[in-house]
Amino acid sequence: MRGAEGGEDERRKLYVLEYFPYPSGAGLSVGHLRNYVAGDVVTRLARMRGYEVLHPMGWDAFGLPAENRARAEGRHPLETTREFANNYRRQLELVSCSYDWSREIFSCDPEYYRWTQWLFLLLYRRGLAYQGTGRQWWCAECRTVLANEQVELGALGPTCWRCNGLVERREVPQWYLRITDYAERLLQDLDSLDWPEGIVAMQRQWIGRSEGADIVFPIDGSDERITVFTTRPDTLFGATALVIAPEHASLAQLTSRENRRAVAELVGRCRTQSDVDRQSTARAPRGAFTGAYAVHPLAGYRLPVWTADYVLPEYGSGAIMAVPAHDERDAAFARAYDLPVRTVVKQKSSDDRATAGASDPRAATTGHGELVHSGRYSGLQSDEGGRAITQELAARGLGGRRVSYRLRDWSIGRQRYWGAPIPIVHCESCGPQPVPECDLPVRLPDVAAVPVPTTDAEGRPLSPLAAIPGFVETACPNCGRPARREPDTMDGFACSSWYFFRFVDPHNTEAAFDADKVRRYMPVDYYIGGAEHAVMHLLYARFWTKVLYDAGLSPVHEPFPRLRSQGMVLDKTGKKMSKSRPQHVVVPDEAVDRYGADALRAYELFIAPFDQDVRWDEEGIHGVSRWLRRVWRISQGELGSDRGRRGPQAARARAGGSARIDPAAARSEDVATGAAEARSRRDREVSTITRLRTATNLAIGQVTSALDDFRFNVAVARLMELTNELATIHAASSRDGHDDEGRSTEHARSSGTAEGQSDGWDDASRAAWDEAVDSLLKLLAPIAPHVAEELWSRRGHESSVHAASWPRPDEAQLTQRRIEIVLQVDGTVRARVEVACGTPEESLREAALADPVVRRWIAERRVRDVIVVPDRLVNVVTGD
Ligand code: ANZ
Numbered sequence: 001m002r003g004a005e006g007g008e009d010e011r012r013k014l015y016v017l018e019y020f021p022y023p024s025g026a027g028l029s030v031g032h033l034r035n036y037v038a039g040d041v042v043t044r045l046a047r048m049r050g051y052e053v054l055h056p057m058g059w060d061a062f063g064l065p066a067e068n069r070a071r072a073e074g075r076h077p078l079e080t081t082r083e084f085a086n087n088y089r090r091q092l093e094l095v096s097c098s099y100d101w102s103r104e105i106f107s108c109d110p111e112y113y114r115w116t117q118w119l120f121l122l123l124y125r126r127g128l129a130y131q132g133t134g135r136q137w138w139c140a141e142c143r144t145v146l147a148n149e150q151v152e153l154g155a156l157g158p159t160c161w162r163c164n165g166l167v168e169r170r171e172v173p174q175w176y177l178r179i180t181d182y183a184e185r186l187l188q189d190l191d192s193l194d195w196p197e198g199i200v201a202m203q204r205q206w207i208g209r210s211e212g213a214d215i216v217f218p219i220d221g222s223d224e225r226i227t228v229f230t231t232r233p234d235t236l237f238g239a240t241a242l243v244i245a246p247e248h249a250s251l252a253q254l255t256s257r258e259n260r261r262a263v264a265e266l267v268g269r270c271r272t273q274s275d276v277d278r279q280s281t282a283r284a285p286r287g288a289f290t291g292a293y294a295v296h297p298l299a300g301y302r303l304p305v306w307t308a309d310y311v312l313p314e315y316g317s318g319a320i321m322a323v324p325a326h327d328e329r330d331a332a333f334a335r336a337y338d339l340p341v342r343t344v345v346k347q348k349s350s351d352d353r354a355t356a357g358a359s360d361p362r363a364a365t366t367g368h369g370e371l372v373h374s375g376r377y378s379g380l381q382s383d384e385g386g387r388a389i390t391q392e393l394a395a396r397g398l399g400g401r402r403v404s405y406r407l408r409d410w411s412i413g414r415q416r417y418w419g420a421p422i423p424i425v426h427c428e429s430c431g432p433q434p435v436p437e438c439d440l441p442v443r444l445p446d447v448a449a450v451p452v453p454t455t456d457a458e459g460r461p462l463s464p465l466a467a468i469p470g471f472v473e474t475a476c477p478n479c480g481r482p483a484r485r486e487p488d489t490m491d492g493f494a495c496s497s498w499y500f501f502r503f504v505d506p507h508n509t510e511a512a513f514d515a516d517k518v519r520r521y522m523p524v525d526y527y528i529g530g531a532e533h534a535v536m537h538l539l540y541a542r543f544w545t546k547v548l549y550d551a552g553l554s555p556v557h558e559p560f561p562r563l564r565s566q567g568m569v570l571d572k573t574g575k576k577m578s579k580s581r582p583q584h585v586v587v588p589d590e591a592v593d594r595y596g597a598d599a600l601r602a603y604e605l606f607i608a609p610f611d612q613d614v615r616w617d618e619e620g621i622h623g624v625s626r627w628l629r630r631v632w633r634i635s636q637g638e639l640g641s642d643r644g645r646r647g648p649q650a651a652r653a654r655a656g657g658s659a660r661i662d663p664a665a666a667r668s669e670d671v672a673t674g675a676a677e678a679r680s681r682r683d684r685e686v687s688t689i690t691r692l693r694t695a696t697n698l699a700i701g702q703v704t705s706a707l708d709d710f711r712f713n714v715a716v717a718r719l720m721e722l723t724n725e726l727a728t729i730h731a732a733s734s735r736d737g738h739d740d741e742g743r744s745t746e747h748a749r750s751s752g753t754a755e756g757q758s759d760g761w762d763d764a765s766r767a768a769w770d771e772a773v774d775s776l777l778k779l780l781a782p783i784a785p786h787v788a789e790e791l792w793s794r795r796g797h798e799s800s801v802h803a804a805s806w807p808r809p810d811e812a813q814l815t816q817r818r819i820e821i822v823l824q825v826d827g828t829v830r831a832r833v834e835v836a837c838g839t840p841e842e843s844l845r846e847a848a849l850a851d852p853v854v855r856r857w858i859a860e861r862r863v864r865d866v867i868v869v870p871d872r873l874v875n876v877v878t879g880d
Pocket residue numbers: 209210229230231232235245310311312313314315316317318319320321322323325326327366404
């Protein structure tokens with residue numbers, strides 16, 4: 001846990017949070033569980049380190065699926081949501097995810113959404129919420145508008161992120177949040193975040209910052225002026241047309257009678273096309289001439305005004321100057337409609353044209369270079385020329401420098417029942433009025449059945465709340481006259497944009513949260529969840545946090561400095577476990593029944609590196625479950641039946657590969673026995689202690705750093721290795737002085753006492769053994785909390801293993817001690833070397849093969865095998 005350890009945060013608190021789950025009828029799958037188990041491991045580890053850990057859970061309860069499902073089943077979404085949440089809670093408890101359930105919140109609870117509404121009003125008062133009309137994505141299937149972030153590009157066109165149905169654009173009056181005011185900060189502050197790179201890149205791209213200039217083109221013979229946004233003001237003298245978006249407000253006015261039909265046709269076509277599709281380079285752009293001409297602001301020549309699909313209404317100013325010589329899309333447009341091309345930037349080399357992928361002399365050259373045919377700017381380089389041109393335009397009032405963002409304001413209103421009502425009252429004389437704080441919450445009206453969304457007389461979506469007189473009819477908070485309530489509800493993402501603040505103080509009835517408590521716990525130290533929320537939720541939550549910060553209500557301006565994303569768990573067929581294919585969704589319940597919660601937890605962690613997608617393979621649990629049983633036998637001193645399984649499975653897991661465990665028999669025992677006989681008993685005991693301490697301390701260090709780095713699979717693999725090492729040391733030592741392998745331990749097992757395990761050991765060895773086993777159990781505790789606890793208590797500890805303090809490696813054990821290793825060739829001792837105690841097998845192997853004496857004894861023969869017994873010997877086996 002970077003930052004959590006080492007006292008960086010003097011508060012010694014850790015706020016661990018997993019994404020706010022949306023309870024659905026299908027329940028939690030083993031895929032969901034992957035991130036809840038990870039969060040719980042981090043939580044339990046931090047508690048053992050003495051941190052006060054905030055690890056809450058609650059339910060993102062509002063939203064469309066809940067509403068749709070409830071309507072389909074003829075039930076109320078409140079009822080279904082509670083039922084589904086209960087099931088989620090049951091499943092989380094099944095695997096002992098240790099949440100502070102006293103903080104549980106439901107976002108559909110009026111005591112919660114009251115504060116969501118309060119926050120909406122905070123935004124409203126700060127000028128960050130407004131009603132506007134815009135082209136809205138409209139999903140006919142879900143009967144709702146969608147934010148840009150909620151539209152995906154399907155094979156047939158833009159689709160709804162929920163139902164995958166095709167969506168289209170409609171003009172709808174709508175509530176927006178002015179997230180664009182925060183574009184720059186949302187972008188800049190990405191640099192300070194410890195997040196997966198991919199997610200940062202997606203946010204950066206979504207915000208889409210471009211530096212450039214606005215340039216104003218007067219329309220010939222009219223007072224109209226069209227402003228374009230360009231990132232290349234240096235190419236101004238190469239503009240040969242003005243192209244405005246089909247949605248541009250001036251289009252109708254500019255279009256002459258004879259061009260109306262063609263323009264109207266284009267406008268109609270663009271309505272259902274996604275922005276990506278409209279800008280596709282796979283086909284020529286489509287456009288129509290308006291009949292109007294613009295005047296070049298510096299050169300004075302006339303340019304035709306066109307409209308075309310590839311110019312988007314919501315970017316820049318919704319209009320461009322087409323420079324076919326230097327822009328690829330403009331070049332394609334010019335080719336399609338035979339527009340003139342004027343070269344104004346002389347390229348430094350011809351490379352650029354080559355990289356443009358065309359030998360066509362009419363392909364664009366997009367590089368920078370020396371300006372030509374550009375009036376008094378000719379001879380300047382692109383950068384300098386662009387700056388000078390922008391300056392002149394600004395001086396003449398015809399434009400200026402401008403930074404443009406792709407990010408659009410967040411359309412937050414939904415014409416649906418199951419959401420937090422927007423707390424606004426519309427009064428004919430006073431206009432929109434915020435509902436006074438003391439009147440919050442504006443409650444959703446009780447209804448027997450969820451009302452069906454409707455449309456108004458013009459076919460525009462209308463909130464079903466508009467048809468409930470008891471809800472809409474009210475008095476103006478300002479003048480007291482009859483007025484109407486806003487019937488729209490908030491997008492469910494509003495609730496999840498601040499819930500992490502509420503968790504610090506979930507039952508506060510006086511305020512959204514207490515300032516001191518927020519100071520105590522914020523920010524969230526670990527936020528854990530999948531990449532599917534890369535843009536939507538994470539961007540919205542950052543935005544609201546910055547607003548709270550600006551309002552003096554939050555001490556932090558980034559809510560989630562550290563984000564960790566788990567990979568997806570795929571079903572047998574390699575597809576995402578999806579509710580739409582329920583037969584492929586694996587739920588945890590059955591695995592817990594068959595293997596126990598600990599085996600499932602450990603397997604969730606072990607199955608693959610945390611951030612990688614992985615196919616669920618139930619078979620793999622067997623191996624993990626076998627390992628846990630082995631830990632049990634070791635801790636209980638029942639070792640006789642279990643010896644010598646060494647670590648190929650662990651090694652494989654460390655490489656991140658298959659989790660299946662092959663039972664591999666060891667071949668080193670006999671050799672070890674042979675070597676041991678060459679030593680005195682006293683020597684052996686010292687060596688046993690050393691080996692136990694080294695194995696344990698190495699494992700403590702490595703397991704701890706693996707857990708801190710979210711390399712949970714490595715941590716589990718390392719614990720498996722430690723388990724094997726302890727078994728091997730025990731077997732070798734117990735056998736010393738006994739005639740038959742394991743006979744004495746068989747005795748111990750039948751006598752059933754823990755002491756039996758170290759039969760024949762002296763006190764010091766036994767102490768080292770106990771220390772090693774206790775450490776193993778402590779390291780195991782966050783991963784397999786039940787097994788660890790049971791064994792801990794069976795070993796006679798009075799208090800819980802979870803209250804024990806996390807072990808720290810004893811560096812002295814690891815670094816100072818040097819030991820002598822015997823090098824054998826075909827079982828005969830040929831040399832000795834001194835190495836650091838605990839030197840890994842692979843290094844010992846290399847050292848042996850590099851040893852000159854050993855090499856002489858190998859001579860020409862083939863090395864058939866190299867057997868390594870850590871801290872004791874290496875035996876090189878030769879022959880065919
Ligand atoms: C003239 C020009 C000449 C341009 C040239 C580029 C190269 P980014 O980098 O994505 O910000 N543009 C501006 N507004 C647009 C809109 N609403 N729809 C489609 N395209 C638009 O891109 C900025 C460039 O994209 C702008 O610079 C403009 O084309 C185009 F050699 O202006 B440029």
